[in-house]
Amino acid sequence: MLELRGVSYRYPGYATQVLRDLDLTIADGEIVGLVGANEAGKSTLCLVASGLAPASIGGRLTGSLLIDGEPMTGRAPHELAERVVAGFQDPATQRSGVAATVFEEVALGPMNLGLAVAQTVGRTRAALAALGIEALAERHPSRLSGGQSQLVALASLLVMRPRHMVLDEPAARLDPAGTNLVAGAIRALAATGAGLLIAEHRTDLLDGLCGRIVVLDGGCVVLDGPAGEVFADDRIEGFGVEPPARIRLARALAARGLDPALIVLDADATPVRGVASPDPAAAPSAPA
Amino acid sequence: MTAIEIRGLTHVYPDGTRALDGVDLVVPAGQRLAIVGQIGSGKTTLVRHLNGLLRPTAGSVLLDGLDVRSTHVARLARQVGLVFQDPGAQIFSSRVRAEVAFGPRTIGLRGAALEAAVDGALEAVGLTDADALNPYDLGLSRRKLLAVASILAMRTPVVVLDEPTTGQDARGTARIRRIVADLAAEGRTVITISHDLRFVAEGFERVAVMGRGRVILDGTPETVFAEPSWPVLASTSLEPPFAARVGARLGLGSTPTEASLIEAIASRSAEAGSRRGSS
Amino acid sequence: MGLVPVTPGPSLVDAGISPADAALLRRLVPAMPTAWHRLNPLTKATIAAGESIGAFVLGGYLGPLLILALVIVPSAVVARVAGRLLRVSILVSLPIAVSVVLVTVFTRAGPTVLFTIGPFVATLEGADFAGQVLVRLLVLATALGLFGMTTEPRALVFDLERRGVSPRLGFAAAATLETIPAMAERAAAIQAAQRARGLDTEGGIRARLRGVLPLVVPVVLSSLTEVEERSLALEVRAFGRPGHRHLLWTIGDAAWERPVRWGIVIAVIGVGVARLAGAWPHIP
Numbered sequence: 001m002l003e004l005r006g007v008s009y010r011y012p013g014y015a016t017q018v019l020r021d022l023d024l025t026i027a028d029g030e031i032v033g034l035v036g037a038n039e040a041g042k043s044t045l046c047l048v049a050s051g052l053a054p055a056s057i058g059g060r061l062t063g064s065l066l067i068d069g070e071p072m073t074g075r076a077p078h079e080l081a082e083r084v085v086a087g088f089q090d091p092a093t094q095r096s097g098v099a100a101t102v103f104e105e106v107a108l109g110p111m112n113l114g115l116a117v118a119q120t121v122g123r124t125r126a127a128l129a130a131l132g133i134e135a136l137a138e139r140h141p142s143r144l145s146g147g148q149s150q151l152v153a154l155a156s157l158l159v160m161r162p163r164h165m166v167l168d169e170p171a172a173r174l175d176p177a178g179t180n181l182v183a184g185a186i187r188a189l190a191a192t193g194a195g196l197l198i199a200e201h202r203t204d205l206l207d208g209l210c211g212r213i214v215v216l217d218g219g220c221v222v223l224d225g226p227a228g229e230v231f232a233d234d235r236i237e238g239f240g241v242e243p244p245a246r247i248r249l250a251r252a253l254a255a256r257g258l259d260p261a262l263i264v265l266d267a268d269a270t271p272v273r274g275v276a277s278p279d280p281a282a283a284p285s286a287p288a
Numbered sequence: 289m290t291a292i293e294i295r296g297l298t299h300v301y302p303d304g305t306r307a308l309d310g311v312d313l314v315v316p317a318g319q320r321l322a323i324v325g326q327i328g329s330g331k332t333t334l335v336r337h338l339n340g341l342l343r344p345t346a347g348s349v350l351l352d353g354l355d356v357r358s359t360h361v362a363r364l365a366r367q368v369g370l371v372f373q374d375p376g377a378q379i380f381s382s383r384v385r386a387e388v389a390f391g392p393r394t395i396g397l398r399g400a401a402l403e404a405a406v407d408g409a410l411e412a413v414g415l416t417d418a419d420a421l422n423p424y425d426l427g428l429s430r431r432k433l434l435a436v437a438s439i440l441a442m443r444t445p446v447v448v449l450d451e452p453t454t455g456q457d458a459r460g461t462a463r464i465r466r467i468v469a470d471l472a473a474e475g476r477t478v479i480t481i482s483h484d485l486r487f488v489a490e491g492f493e494r495v496a497v498m499g500r501g502r503v504i505l506d507g508t509p510e511t512v513f514a515e516p517s518w519p520v521l522a523s524t525s526l527e528p529p530f531a532a533r534v535g536a537r538l539g540l541g542s543t544p545t546e547a548s549l550i551e552a553i554a555s556r557s558a559e560a561g562s563r564r565g566s567s
Numbered sequence: 568m569g570l571v572p573v574t575p576g577p578s579l580v581d582a583g584i585s586p587a588d589a590a591l592l593r594r595l596v597p598a599m600p601t602a603w604h605r606l607n608p609l610t611k612a613t614i615a616a617g618e619s620i621g622a623f624v625l626g627g628y629l630g631p632l633l634i635l636a637l638v639i640v641p642s643a644v645v646a647r648v649a650g651r652l653l654r655v656s657i658l659v660s661l662p663i664a665v666s667v668v669l670v671t672v673f674t675r676a677g678p679t680v681l682f683t684i685g686p687f688v689a690t691l692e693g694a695d696f697a698g699q700v701l702v703r704l705l706v707l708a709t710a711l712g713l714f715g716m717t718t719e720p721r722a723l724v725f726d727l728e729r730r731g732v733s734p735r736l737g738f739a740a741a742a743t744l745e746t747i748p749a750m751a752e753r754a755a756a757i758q759a760a761q762r763a764r765g766l767d768t769e770g771g772i773r774a775r776l777r778g779v780l781p782l783v784v785p786v787v788l789s790s791l792t793e794v795e796e797r798s799l800a801l802e803v804r805a806f807g808r809p810g811h812r813h814l815l816w817t818i819g820d821a822a823w824e825r826p827v828r829w830g831i832v833i834a835v836i837g838v839g840v841a842r843l844a845g846a847w848p849h850i851p
Binding site: 077078090097100108109113142156 | 583594721804809810
């Protein structure tokens, strides 16, 4: 379990608190979506939840980060790395720069953890397979497309077999196929008991993936609840969050005096192919 | 006003990659055109010919009759403003205002005309209050808007936006939509590259689908996102927008935008209602 | 000659690695087409250092030229890079060579005057000194060039790590090498963006000078931000963790290489000491 208790944070050299007295819990096996306007503090929250702020980037943190009950204050970055990993938006900066093949790039994490060669190889193969990029194993990491790089970056994190993972817009550059792979890998990781926090704009992606949604505004948590409830809440647009397509359409229908239940969707019509919609009923044929 | 005429455009990179393979595209002045397609289909290569950053290997590109092959990039920048995907790739001033002023000043605007161009651009992107800030004190998405402002201030007849909505939140995307609409209302030609097909369907009147260096489908959103076109879209790793898929499933014909989908459902219900009423 | 990888070998199967995985690991090792390439990286580094320092320590012309002709060139031939090596070394050392010659020929005081240009006096002693410096420069360039052309940075870094050097040190070196092409790419991207804003890079000198700031600043700023983001991404992968790492591959060390390395070090130190003590015979 990953807990933030009464957390406030400001960046080094800046006076403003980017996060204010924030509480957040991510249970084992939970996938929590983090939404909010761009300056609300989502990326900062990702840095704090992974311990990188303040351990690696400095700044002032009040309150505490606890992982499985243990406070993480004062821990070295590599100690944090064994418990929680974080992925960032730009796949180019997540390349180590020292690997000449994707395989070695992904294997870097397990090697750093001191694993034996057989274990490193096994984990690396599994991570590449989970994201469908085994064919890229011997390619040079800097000669990949944006989407491929993003998959490699995610594989480099999955291979750590973390208990907690924080992802900042993991599918930003991906096409529908890539997005599906990422969603599948996230679900598989959660199924092993890991807790995940995913910051995203694409509420359609989060809709089928997350059990819980947290809305951030001005550095504070303003909404925190089951995905179905939060996305249907009228207030989220005021916080800069666009509801997923199915909610938008239901509202548009209601505004026209039509029955919102006219559109009930199954897996085929959801925005990300393969991601199951929360409403499993089949689409009705139009009234004749 | 500028029209763009692309005939038989082919581009082969030094390493032998044939990025464009005979592209024909005629863009009337004032059109809103979206270019879509998978990575490697040639979208970025294509738009980089418009302001002379790349030169054709074969074929021609005419900007309102001006042949880009014999014109300096600096001169073409007055005709075509290209907003790159990565704002970090161009920001060098320590103040937002100075950053926006760089482009127009370089192409010759001075005095009141320069200030007006900068003010207009800052307002369009919503950064008027931030004009004295350091660009790196803005968040990433506002920096992207700053990059857009830097090009808007140049008041070019053609504006090209490369993936303008990636990483933007709801407000940022709405702002980009407004900017596209305003530019079109002024009679400017707006071209975008985007993988956000909802943004494309709702804001653009023409969609050119690229695959393997060619335009494989070209038409209105109604045509391009209709069910018969789906196999072509799939061949370049595209999925039709959500509204189009729902409309097709409900047998409502082509409904590329959410608005058109709601309309179609409303009229179908009204029909059904009146039929029931009359039986 | 030096073994190819130490790690992928018969012991792999016992360690639970399948033949397919072992084959993959072997493919990860950089290509080593000649016997020279297959030498241990530390050996190659020691040879390069020995050649360079040796040239300086030996004095005169004959010493360095013998090193070049009897050691460096034959090694380059075995490694099949002789032509490219000489071309690149001369090209790279040319600017320095020209400035060195110009400075020393005219500033080295000596009794034998060759010619004068205005206030500048060219002396034979100056020309002699310049000649000696040039020869040493050539040895340095070719020795380091040969090492660089035939050794993968990772191979050296892993080898040092195998011997106990902290991985972080090696990493810093390898990553620095990576940043140069990365910065060049970045600079190209930034140039494109600024040209799209009307920056004239094809015009005259004044235009180009005006264009320096809009090109240089983004390169530096974005490189700095990139460095910070990169280091965070590494820490997340336990980069700073102390303790032994099991590397996927390393380059082996043949039994005779260690004594040869020590031999080179001792020889260079020996000649150096002898020269300092005045016990080394003068060689032209």
